[in-house]
Amino acid sequence: MENAEILQRMCFVREDQRYNDAFSVRDILAVAPAFYPTWSSEVADRLTERFRLPMRTRSKKLSRGQRSALAITIALASRAAYTFLDEPYLGLDASSRAIFYEELVGEYAVHPRTVILSTHLIDEAAALMEEVLILDEGRIVLQTGVEEASRGSFIVRGREAEVRTLVADRDILTERRLGGLLSVTVRGELREDDHELAEELRLSLESASLQDFVAALGIHSLDRATDRPETLEKAS
Amino acid sequence: MSPAPDGRPIFLEIADRIADDILVGLYAEETQVPSTTELSVHYRINPATAGKALNRLVDDGIVYKRRGLGMFVVTGAPEALRARRRAAFTDEYVRPFLAEGARLGLTLEEILDLIRKDQR
Numbered sequence: 495m496e497n498a499e500i501l502q503r504m505c506f507v508r509e510d511q512r513y514n515d516a517f518s519v520r521d522i523l524a525v526a527p528a529f530y531p532t533w534s535s536e537v538a539d540r541l542t543e544r545f546r547l548p549m550r551t552r553s554k555k556l557s558r559g560q561r562s563a564l565a566i567t568i569a570l571a572s573r574a575a576y577t578f579l580d581e582p583y584l585g586l587d588a589s590s591r592a593i594f595y596e597e598l599v600g601e602y603a604v605h606p607r608t609v610i611l612s613t614h615l616i617d618e619a620a621a622l623m624e625e626v627l628i629l630d631e632g633r634i635v636l637q638t639g640v641e642e643a644s645r646g647s648f649i650v651r652g653r654e655a656e657v658r659t660l661v662a663d664r665d666i667l668t669e670r671r672l673g674g675l676l677s678v679t680v681r682g683e684l685r686e687d688d689h690e691l692a693e694e695l696r697l698s699l700e701s702a703s704l705q706d707f708v709a710a711l712g713i714h715s716l717d718r719a720t721d722r723p724e725t726l727e728k729a730s
Numbered sequence: 731m732s733p734a735p736d737g738r739p740i741f742l743e744i745a746d747r748i749a750d751d752i753l754v755g756l757y758a759e760e761t762q763v764p765s766t767t768e769l770s771v772h773y774r775i776n777p778a779t780a781g782k783a784l785n786r787l788v789d790d791g792i793v794y795k796r797r798g799l800g801m802f803v804v805t806g807a808p809e810a811l812r813a814r815r816r817a818a819f820t821d822e823y824v825r826p827f828l829a830e831g832a833r834l835g836l837t838l839e840e841i842l843d844l845i846r847k848d849q850r
Contacts, residue, residue: 595774603767603777621740621775640776641739 502531505574509581511565515554519547519564523571530572537601538571544593558585566594570601579611591615595622616705620644628708630715640704647707648684651677652697660691667710668717679710740775744783749792752807753815759805763793 513522523542527533542549545563548556556564562584569577583591599622602609613619620626626643628636636643647667650657654676665681679702692699702710748763757763764772769780784801787793791810793801804810831841 592774596771599774599777600767600771603770603780621773621779624776624778644739 502529503575504578505530505569505572505576506578507565507569507580507582510558510584511561511582513553513564516552518550518552519556520549522553522564523568526568526571530574532573532575534571534573537573537597538567541567541570541593541597544597545590559587559590560585562586563590566597570597573601573605573607575607577607577609579609581612581614583615591618595619598622616708617703620704626704628711630711635711643707644704645683645701646704647679647681647702647710649677649679649700649702649706650692650697651675652692652695656695656697660688660695660697667707667714679706681710740773741779741782741786744769744773744775744780745786745790748783748787749790749811752792752803753811755808757803759803759807761803762799763787763801763803765800 517525519542523538526538527535541547541563545560545567547560547563547567551560553561553564562582563586566579566582569579569582583594586594595618598609598611611619611622620640620643623640626636626638626640627634628643636646638646650660652675654674657676657678661678661680667679667681670677684699684701688699691697748757751757752763763784766777766780766784769775769783770777773780784793788795788801792804792807794804796802828841831838836844
């Protein structure tokens, strides 16, 4: 059996977290404090009310969104020193996610602890974070502060020759065409003189959001995989 | 809240919003501005980011900390903000405005006419 003392300080919520099917929401919330010495019933009460969780409903009968809301309630009320949230919002609508974000940062501001959140809703969640870790097939491709990460790539758009002149030997993640124009996502930060050069070459320059960056990294690695059929053959 | 499309950090955006509110008198001199926690919950941002926004305003001499109470607007802050914004007005508004006018082939006289018409 695992170390019970350490387990008490950890709370793990995975995607589509399930609890005992026969238990009602009230039963589950009555049992949960036994696992977490730092449990806050005040937080649990506030969240069940904000999420409008049906207290008498058995967990088996809960909708996906309600199950997610219950798991989030337990995670935040646990006040565990290490809280892991793995895509915790399956089935949660936009307003419930907004409640989740508010409660998460509010709880964290008053009771600081380590929260590790994995998410595909990057633009929504980026501002909640301090640090970002981007994984590509299990390898860490970026680990940095969230603000530095947002400056991790930029987008150049214009006529192809001019785009290539500005990009020069920098690392291109994706290229897309629209009519005669080329739009490329470039890895790295903009340089001081890029704006002036862009003006001269009649290019548009914009910083990519963290979500743009992650999407570009993903497409880049997918394209690389299809460019090399021999590695695919070896794999199959 | 997500970063601005020009890649400007969120903490600067929030510091500017609070400064805007101080400039127009929504937060009067010597009254309290929102705390780190209030800002982070309201904008759904990390408390460290909210703290950076407030520290920025402290560094700029716009708000100050009263121990155990929170952040308050410095006396004279609206004047100071107005003076700073006026100094930046040429760079931030007039030059881009004239540059766009030039791209559209408008003469200075035509531009001034447009301004006068809009004023009426």
